[in-house]
Amino acid sequence: MGVSRRQVLTGLAALGVLGIGAGGARYWLGRPRHVTTHDYELIAAPLDVELVPGFTTTAWAYGGQVPGVELRCRQGERLRVRFMNRLPEPTTIHWHGLRIPLEMDGVPYLSQLPVLPGEHFDYDFLCPDAGTFWYHPHTASGEQLGRGLVGPVIVEEREPSGFRHERTLSIKHWHVDPQGAFTAFSVPREAARGGTPGILSTVNGSHNPTLELPAGQVVRLRLLNLDNTHNYRLALPGAEVRIYALDGNPIPPRPLGKDYWLGPGMRIDLAIRVPSAGTELPVRNGPLRLATLKSVASSEAPGDWPPALPANPIAEPDLARAETLRFNFEWAGALSTNAEQGGPFTFWQINGQAWNISDNSCMERPIATLKRNGHYIFELRNVSQYQHPVHLHGMTFKVLSSDRKRIEPYFTDTYLLGKNETARVALVADNPGTWMFHCHVIDHMETGLMAAIEVV
Incomplete structure (x- = not known):
């Protein structure tokens, strides 16, 4: 290599990872007043949530919600995020699936120093590819992802995609007991097999939610597996569904078929033709229901299938x-x-x-x-x-x-x-x-x- 890891870290230390004060809002994501330095401020901090009805779980949240707040930009634009650590331990952010420079990749002691409690770090990179991506730590990953530090990143196509409606579905199991207390994120005998499973399934932070979609429209569903362990056998029985992209990259649209295996870290973009108002369709993991899609009346004219999404500028291997x-x-x-x-x-x-x-x-x-x-x-x-x-x-x-x-x-x-x-x-x-x-x-x-x- 041209430079050693130690030289990289020395340079990072010289640049400085600046501390910030404890004042201001505890959770906040938004456009800052001074956009010359960054576009978004994103805080990671503890957050009390009700995963199990009637019980409180102290999760770790990005932007005041679990899974974390959805970040968006357009293909070819810079994504500039000032990340603030309000957790009791060091952390980083890895931008899963985004082709970005090494120094923005969020791997501690390789691309950056860990962001210590009370410090911040500015992530700043171009987004060359449109698609569905996500972000999470690469420090103490089992616990930090397990406590809720996961979130979607949506990079919109340069030109309108043809979809008038879309929904993001962040899928995650939680390691909690019936009272909402966290259980072990890793059990050795399970780690030596398929991995330690979570107990409670959620979509967008809720167990088996009902999500409303406009009747007669073709809606883009962005599904992300943000789990530590689970492979989901996704199925939408009774629905007219086509696959438009896999893991952020377009494919020629084709029917979903019986099911699709979505492993941890993977994403799939589907298009669903929403049936008549009042119809309910299940989103399943094999025989288990993850969510319900409910069609509601829409005043819009019925939509049609959009054309295939444009390919991302990825070099073709010879x-x-x-x-x-x-x-x-x-x-x-x-x-x-x-x-x-x-x-x-x-x-x-x-x-x-x-x-x-x-x-x-x-x-x-x-x-x-x-x-x-x-x-x-x-x-x-x-x-x-x-x-x-x-x-x-x-x-x-x-x-x-x-x-x-x-x-x-x-x-x-x-x-x-x-x-x-x-x-x-x-x-x-x-x-x-x-x-x-x-x-x-x-x-x-x-x-x-x-x-x-x-x-x-």
């Missing part, structure tokens, strides 16, 4: 000259010895290497080094009986094929790798830096299933 790299996602429970010395459990590894979340020097030992603007095929092999939503920071890859299912190639930042599945994905390594490459089941990530990939 498969004929691409170098192939292989990554095995493996169970390594026999290696879980770190905990005996007070370190984290180690249940998972990539290519025989288990990430130690307590050792920041892991970032200095990348599992692969890519040449800038080089073309690569990653062969992802799951050597386990559990699903892994594989996420790459900083870049977008194209899913080519799978030995378990038929694939219509598409671009994404997160691929749900099924049990014993081998998939091939391709990319152009056009974003320099050292990028995290990990499973987005947070239990798996924090017990070894993460690596660093360097682009030089």
